[in-house]
Amino acid sequence: MSAQEKPLREIRVNPIIPSESVLVATARGMRPKKAEAPAPRDTRAHVETCPFCTGNEHMTPPAILTSPASGAWEVRIVENLYPVLDDDVSNPNFNFGLQQTIDGYGRHEVVIDHANHGIALHEMSATHLHLMLQAFQTRMKQLYQSNERLKYVLLFKNFGPAAGGSIPHTHSQIIATPVVPHNVQTEIEHSHHYYTKFGKCIFCTLIDEALTFEATIYDRESGEIRRRIDVGQYIIERGRHFVAVKPFASRFEWEVQIFPLQHHSDFLQTDGEKLLDFAQVLRRTMARLDAVLGGVQYNYFLHSLPHGAQHQGFQASYHWHMEICPRTSIPTGFELGSGLFVNTISPEVAAQKLRDVALPP
Numbered sequence: 001m002s003a004q005e006k007p008l009r010e011i012r013v014n015p016i017i018p019s020e021s022v023l024v025a026t027a028r029g030m031r032p033k034k035a036e037a038p039a040p041r042d043t044r045a046h047v048e049t050c051p052f053c054t055g056n057e058h059m060t061p062p063a064i065l066t067s068p069a070s071g072a073w074e075v076r077i078v079e080n081l082y083p084v085l086d087d088d089v090s091n092p093n094f095n096f097g098l099q100q101t102i103d104g105y106g107r108h109e110v111v112i113d114h115a116n117h118g119i120a121l122h123e124m125s126a127t128h129l130h131l132m133l134q135a136f137q138t139r140m141k142q143l144y145q146s147n148e149r150l151k152y153v154l155l156f157k158n159f160g161p162a163a164g165g166s167i168p169h170t171h172s173q174i175i176a177t178p179v180v181p182h183n184v185q186t187e188i189e190h191s192h193h194y195y196t197k198f199g200k201c202i203f204c205t206l207i208d209e210a211l212t213f214e215a216t217i218y219d220r221e222s223g224e225i226r227r228r229i230d231v232g233q234y235i236i237e238r239g240r241h242f243v244a245v246k247p248f249a250s251r252f253e254w255e256v257q258i259f260p261l262q263h264h265s266d267f268l269q270t271d272g273e274k275l276l277d278f279a280q281v282l283r284r285t286m287a288r289l290d291a292v293l294g295g296v297q298y299n300y301f302l303h304s305l306p307h308g309a310q311h312q313g314f315q316a317s318y319h320w321h322m323e324i325c326p327r328t329s330i331p332t333g334f335e336l337g338s339g340l341f342v343n344t345i346s347p348e349v350a351a352q353k354l355r356d357v358a359l360p361p
Ligand SMILES: [Zn+2]
Pocket: 046, 047, 050, 051, 052, 053, 116, 117, 169
């Protein structure tokens, strides 16, 4: 019996953040989670009343950036009308006993990904996605340069109600925060710890293993095959410069991460042909997810080394990446209470399904 047919019930440790683990439990009938239906997709190209559609530019705050700079826009960045962080009022930091607050200073902006209202990411051309990624980079650079109180610029997308998406017109968001988010900081610290121990970037090691590792692990007593690890088992998609990997300890059933093959700590270091390759790998990865899941709701976000001086020593140990988290179920009380993620599909089976999708070249 192959490992893929046998129901799995095991706790997998996240290699990057060992304090984070996932219970992979695939046996039918013991699934502790309710499946989330795909979002009904609004596929209209133009909606008269939508503030993000062409012709309604007056309904949003003025554009901070448009791309291309002249003529009809294809990507447009505006301030968020309902920012979670803002730079207009200043609330000084506050400490009293165990109560501590940091000023909610920051920026919250909306990237209108495409002029077409209902277009899905995988339906956009690689050239368009390249333009969108360039707009992300330009704005991230500007924000880091604008104020040294901004410690991190997080780029993310919520698509579909289960992923927190409230406006149907395709868009991403940028939030610049006065603190480095906990998730990023933890990755930075753990990968640095690995680096000081082994002299290697843990993300590069993970990519190398995903690309070349092959092993059969036998049971010492019975001699039966306990586990087989195949070449490329976790690779979903690869381009010349990027690779999409299904994490061994996937927190979400269909989670995929995209890494540059060359070691770069900062997303802003990736340019030219490499950025275009990222656009292609992203588009093809989203097409695979869409083919398997049909109208998938998801979040994606970029993790990149913060620009502050205190992070400059982490350039060799940190490796930027994009995490794509399809939301096919809602976290349960068990997950929230224990901090243990529950994944009901074997990451190896999910990877195989995504890889098997026949895409046009
Ligand atoms: Zn629209």
